Amino acid sequence: MNLHYRTLKKEEYEQFNNKLERNDALDVLKWAYNEFGDNLVYSCSFGAEGMVLIDLISKVKKDATIVFLDTDFHFKETYELIDKVKKRYPTLNIHLAKPEKTPQEQAELHGERLWEREPDMCCNIRKMVPLERELSRYNAWISGLRREQSPTRANTQFVNQDHRFQSIKICPLIHWTEEEVWMYINLHQLDYNELHDKNYPSIGCEYCTKPVAKGEDPRSGRWANKEKTECGLHVFQHGSGI
Template identity: 40%
Template sequence: MNMTEISNLLTPLNLEQSLGKINELYGKDAVFTTSFGLEDQAITHAIFKNNYSIRVVTLDTGRLFRETYELHRLTLDKYGKQIETYFPNASDLEPFLLKNGPDSFYASIEQRKECCHIRKVIPLDRALKSAKIWITGIRKEQSGTRGDMPKVELDVAKDIIKVHPILDWTWEDTWTYVRENHIPYNSLHDKGYPSIGCAPCTRTIEPGEDFRAGRWWWENENTKECGLHWVDGKLTPKKEMKA
């Protein structure tokens, strides 16, 4: 199927319908990447509950919260399914730390993005190496830069089709699905962390703050992204979706 056909097929479908169709068409050639956030737990549940062949993958940066590791264990215990874990390459990380130290991401945006690149982007490239479809937990409501994203798009940098099956869900929609299905979630969500990444780079948010205000809060940039969903310095735009 070409890009347009896939988009036309998946765009009107809900979460479980989208995943079911992806599983039917691609099976193990589809990869879902989870960071164990609330959105990701909802999608993981839908994949595991239906015994889909879609691979579930996570990136362990080495700097995650203790609570995130606890949730990883709880998720394995509940579903009895495999979650593939990818780590940074020692050959990339060790020279970076030797030169810059463990917390250089506070020093400049450039060093923070390099840290994210080593700990997330390079491992992600390995995880997606043989994949044909990349499923994410992105929601439009998470930030203003995601407001015009399509449900199905082409990541031109990685040359892979991306599907965001809960793109139009609200935060309340996500909580409703998690609670109704008794899905384990990160206890940090109950402590003011709506968006959870690496421990040194995530703080709680105050009432009225942007959903991702707690990520890299010391930076003045309006866009808070780690690089996983960026092409040439910006989020993959809708216009780049090609047949």
């Protein structure tokens, strides 16, 4: 449990990933909690991958800490899902992390509907800064990234050096397909966001998420009609995966 971003070398990340190469997601989580214990947090958006990871995590560490970035702009369906998850897994520590500024304070400072004019600034205020604050309390964090989600995520490893947050990023689901995610959800009868049944494969804030037409990129509904495809939580660098 002494592993820390600042002390690990590139070769050590390679060694970890070579060691875990043939392991499944549950084994990766067991390894991660064995190494980091209470210094490991799961940053969860409560998407489909999140439902899988929460269920797997509950089998490994029943009192694990899960952080949700509550931007104040999420769909009501997302908040309803969080309430269901809290009831199903009462021993998990689910924490809703808020931005320092309320929506009203943000509007007074930067103008109304900042997400339309400067979405990067809005994401920074309501997601990046709060997550940076939360992750500073831990040595490592878990993410539900999958390689097939987008070209920028194709090189993600199980264990990643996260330069953006000066942390170690664990991604247990990198080899899972979307079909496998939903097979797990259906097999274990897990709750999930009802918006998934209304053509929302990737769900973020209400103002910046649109339904996706059949055959379109699953993430095309995020920041629709803008070049932006990531909120900034996942900074990808060549050769490192993250």
